[in-house]
Amino acid sequence: MNAETFQRLDKVIHEKGRMAVMSTLAAAPEVAFTELRDALGMTDGNLTTHIRKLKNSGYVSVAKSVQDNRPHTTCALTAAGRKAFGEYVALLAGIVKEARWSEKKTQPNESFIQPLPYKAELTLLRAEHLGMCFGVRDAITMARHEVAAQPLTILGELVHNDTVLDDLGQRGVQFENDPKRVVTSAAMITAHGASDKARARVRAAGLRVADATCPLVHFAHEQVRKLAAAGFHVVVIGRKGHVEVRGLTEDLDECNVVLNEKDIDALKARPHFGVAAQTTQPISRVRELVDYLQARFPKSEVRFVDTVCQPTKQRQESAEEVAFQSDVVLVVGGANSNNTAELVRTCGKYCDSVHHVQKPDDVRTEWIPETGTLGITAGTSTPDETIDAVEARVREINGARRPAHRTA
Ligand code: SF4
Numbered sequence: 001m002n003a004e005t006f007q008r009l010d011k012v013i014h015e016k017g018r019m020a021v022m023s024t025l026a027a028a029p030e031v032a033f034t035e036l037r038d039a040l041g042m043t044d045g046n047l048t049t050h051i052r053k054l055k056n057s058g059y060v061s062v063a064k065s066v067q068d069n070r071p072h073t074t075c076a077l078t079a080a081g082r083k084a085f086g087e088y089v090a091l092l093a094g095i096v097k098e099a100r101w102s103e104k105k106t107q108p109n110e111s112f113i114q115p116l117p118y119k120a121e122l123t124l125l126r127a128e129h130l131g132m133c134f135g136v137r138d139a140i141t142m143a144r145h146e147v148a149a150q151p152l153t154i155l156g157e158l159v160h161n162d163t164v165l166d167d168l169g170q171r172g173v174q175f176e177n178d179p180k181r182v183v184t185s186a187a188m189i190t191a192h193g194a195s196d197k198a199r200a201r202v203r204a205a206g207l208r209v210a211d212a213t214c215p216l217v218h219f220a221h222e223q224v225r226k227l228a229a230a231g232f233h234v235v236v237i238g239r240k241g242h243v244e245v246r247g248l249t250e251d252l253d254e255c256n257v258v259l260n261e262k263d264i265d266a267l268k269a270r271p272h273f274g275v276a277a278q279t280t281q282p283i284s285r286v287r288e289l290v291d292y293l294q295a296r297f298p299k300s301e302v303r304f305v306d307t308v309c310q311p312t313k314q315r316q317e318s319a320e321e322v323a324f325q326s327d328v329v330l331v332v333g334g335a336n337s338n339n340t341a342e343l344v345r346t347c348g349k350y351c352d353s354v355h356h357v358q359k360p361d362d363v364r365t366e367w368i369p370e371t372g373t374l375g376i377t378a379g380t381s382t383p384d385e386t387i388d389a390v391e392a393r394v395r396e397i398n399g400a401r402r403p404a405h406r407t408a
Contacts, residue, residue, distance in 0.1 A: 005091065005094070005095060006095075006324060006325055007321065007324070007325075008091060009088060009091055009092070009324075010084055010087070010088045011320065011324075012053065012054065012057045012059065012084075013059070013084060013085060013088045014088070014324075014350075015050075015349060017040075017042065017046065017050045018050045018053060018054060020040050021036065021040065021047070021050050021051065021054060021060070021075075022054065022059065022060075022077070022081070022085045022088075023085070024036060024039060024040065025060065025075060025076060025077045025081070026077055026082065026085050029076060030063070030074045030075065030076035031074065031075055031076070032072065032073065032074050032075075033047070033051075033062075033073040033074065033075060034073075036075060045261055048261075048292075049261070049288060049292075051075055052288060052291050052292065052295070053284075053288060054081070056287070056291060058078060058080045058081070059077065059078060059080060059081030059084055059085070060075055060076065060077060060078065060081055061075070061076050061077075061078050062074070062075050063075075063076070121370065121371035121372070122368070122369060122370060122371055122372060122373075122374055122394075122398045123372070123373045123374070124373075124374055124375075124376065124391060124394065124395070125322050125325060125326060125373055125374065125375045125376070126322075126375075126376050126377075126387075126391070127315070127318035127319055127321070127322045127375065127376065127377035127378075128314075128318045128321070129311070129314035129315050129317070129318040130315060130318060130319075130376070130377045130378045130382075130387065131332075131378040131379075131380070131382045131383070131384055131387050132378075132380060132381065132382060132383055132384070133214075133309070133311035133312075133315075133380040134311065135191045135214030135215070135216060135217070135309070135311070135380070136158075136159050136191050136214075136380055136381050138191075138212070138214075139158055139159070139188075139190060139191040139212035139214070140158065140159065140164060140168070142188070142210065142212045143158060143168055143173055143188060143210075143212065144168070144171060146186060146188065146210050147168070147171050147172050147173045148171075150184075150185065150186060151172065151174070151184035151185070151186070152172075152173050152174070152184055152186050152187070152188060152210065153173070153174040153175065153176050153182045153183070153184045153186070153187045153188070153207075154168070154173055154174070154175050154176075154187070154188045154190060155176060155177065155179065155182075155187050155188060155189060155190065155194075155202065156175075156177055156190055156192070156243055157175070157190065157243075157336070158188070158190045158191070158212070159190075159191070159334070159337075159381035160333070160334030160335070160336040160337035160338075160340070160379075160381045161333070161334045161337070161358075161381040161382060161383065161386070162334065162358065162359075163359070163383060163385070163386055164381070164383060179201050179202045179204075179205040179207060180205050182205060182207055184207075185206075185207065185208055186207060186208040186209075186210055187202055187205075187207040187208070187209060187210070188209075188210040188211075188212055189202070189209060189210070189211050189212060189213055190212055190213075190243070191212050191213060191214040191217065192213075192214075192217060192242075192243045192244040192247060193213040193214070193217035193218065193220075193221060193244060193247040193248075194213070194243075194247045195246065195247045195248075195249075195250035195251045196251050197250050197251055198246075198247065198250060214279075214309075216279055216307075216309040216310070216311075217244060217247070217279055217309075219307065220244075220248060220276060220277075220278075220279055220307035221247070221248060223276050223305040223307050224236070224248050224249075224252070224274075224276050224307075225251075226305075227274030227275075227276065227303065227305065228252055228255075228274070230274070231272060232272045232273060232274025232301075232303060233254065233255070233256075233270040233272060233273055233274065234249070234252055234254075234255040234256075234274050234275075234276070235255065235256045235257075235258055235267070235273050235274070235275045235276075235293065236248055236249055236255065236256070236257045236258075236275075236276055236277065236278065237257075237258055237259065237275065237276070237277040237278065237281055237286050237289050237290075238257055238259065238277060238278025238281055239257075239259060239278065239338055240257045240259070242278060242338055244278055244279065244280075245257055245278050248276070248278070258289065258293075260289070261289070261292050264289065264292055264293050264296055265296065267293075267296070267297075269297055269299075269300065270297070270300055271300055271301065272300065272301045272303070273293060273297065273300055273301070273302045273303070274303050274305070275290055275293065275302060275303065275304045275305070276304075276305050276307045277306070277307050277308050278307075278308075278338070279307060279308055279309040279312060280308070280309070280312045280338050280339035280342060280380070281308055281312075281342065282308075282312075282316050282342050282345075282346055283306070283308045283312075283313055283316065284316075286306075286308060287304075290302065290304045311380055312339055312342075312380065315339070315343060315377065315379070315380065316342070316343065316346055318377065319331075319343045319346050319347050319377045320346055320347075320349075320350060322347070322375035322376070322377055323346070323347035323348075323349070323350035323351040323354070323375060323377075324350045324351070325373055325375065326351050326372075326373045326374060326375030327351070327353065327369055327372035327373055327374065328351070328353040328354075328355070328367060328368070328369060328372070328373075328374045328375070329347045329351050329353070329354045329355070329374070329375040329376070329377065330355050330357055330363065330367075330374065330375070330376050330377075330390060330394070331343045331344045331347060331354065331355070331356050331357070331377055331378065331379070332357055332358070332376065332377070332378035332379070332382050332386055332387050332390050333356070333358065333378055333379030333381060333382045334358060334379065334381050334382070335356075335358060337379045337380075337381050337382075339379045339380050339381075340356065340378070340379030340381070340382070341356075343377055343378075343379055344356045347375070347377065351375070353367070355367055357390060358386075359386065359389070359390070360386075360389045360390050360392065360393035361393075363390060363393045363394060363397065365397050368394055368397045368398055370398070374394060376390065376391055376394075
């Protein structure tokens with residue numbers, strides 16, 4: 001089956017839960033929300049998330065009424081939804097038909113069974129966009145340049161990658177979290193950025209600031225500042241405590257950081273919400289949460305500014321494509337890297353066997369199949385050399401499995 005055929009499958013529908021919702025709705029003109037929930041064995045929250053995504057894609061409509069003094073919600077496929085589902089099913093049927101056809105073609109002839117020559121059939125698929133982004137690359141270059149001229153301390157982790165940090169350490173770079181404990185005359189703010197308050201603390205410690213903040217993090221700061229100045233209550237979608245999120249929020253008098261629907265449920269009502277996101281959050285999830293916030297506070301104005309960075313979007317999209325086509329996916333990146341963790345989550349939606357590795361030695365023999373497709377993607381802190389080394393390790397394991405008397 002041509003990889004292009006798989007790519008043509010509608011990505012909105014091609015997810016276990018949403019496919020179940022679409023196929024149930026396809027069988028009736030409309031279905032009550034509660035019936036749908038019970039039929040599919042989903043929780044309210046889970047079904048709401050799927051319905052929201054399908055509604056945003058124009059595939060499902062939702063109608064609310066009151067019956068016997070109780071709210072009654074029904075869902076139905078729109079005309080666009082029926083058309084998309086029909087096309088999706090037709091494409092799937094084609095895939096199944098072709099698989100059956102090739103199965104038939106390869107049925108062994110029982111009167112003439114002999115071993116086929118061994119063929120290395122594991123295909124490696126690298127994501128189109130993967131690995132280190134320009135923001136991290138520039139920050140590393142700046143650190144190398146600075147330390148060549150004078151001693152330098154980096155405040156926090158420049159990147160979530162041990163290989164890169166070891167290299168900088170060998171060049172004489174020191175690492176410290178607290179500016180008061182820095183013994184060099186210069187300190188670097190990482191690509192993740194910092195609040196004005198944090199910068200002031202660095203200056204108060206008598207240090208010269210080398211600023212490696214990524215321009216796209218600067219952009220996020222600017223947008224958050226503008227929202228607050230325009231009177232919006234700022235909500236940042238991201239991980240509480242992550243260095244970038246701390247930088248985005250520390251200067252605000254009041255704000256909330258949310259990562260899921262539960263966090264949004266806990267928010268107080270405000271007339272105006274201004275929403276921005278940590279630059280490495282998956283944009284599809286961010287949009288879902290923005291919609292959820294609006295649904296939770298229908299009377300409030302919700303203004304969303306998209307601050308997810310382009311390299312993250314590209315890596316997320318490429319990871320989806322690779323995971324969709326793969327039997328196994330390796331995601332290469334640091335253990336503390338948020339965007340690597342998000343890539344693992346994204347790949348898990350499309351592939352059942354996803355493994356997060358930091359280095360070649362982490363690749364386990366039992367993960368590597370003899371045949372099929374193995375996808376590789378990597379977070380924005382991962383250098384090319386680490387990705388290449390992981391790929392080489394996969395080839396080594398796969399090659400080591402080849403029977404000695406057969407050739408590839
Ligand atoms: S992940 Fe995005 S925001 Fe962060 S350093 Fe890279 S390009 Fe900049």
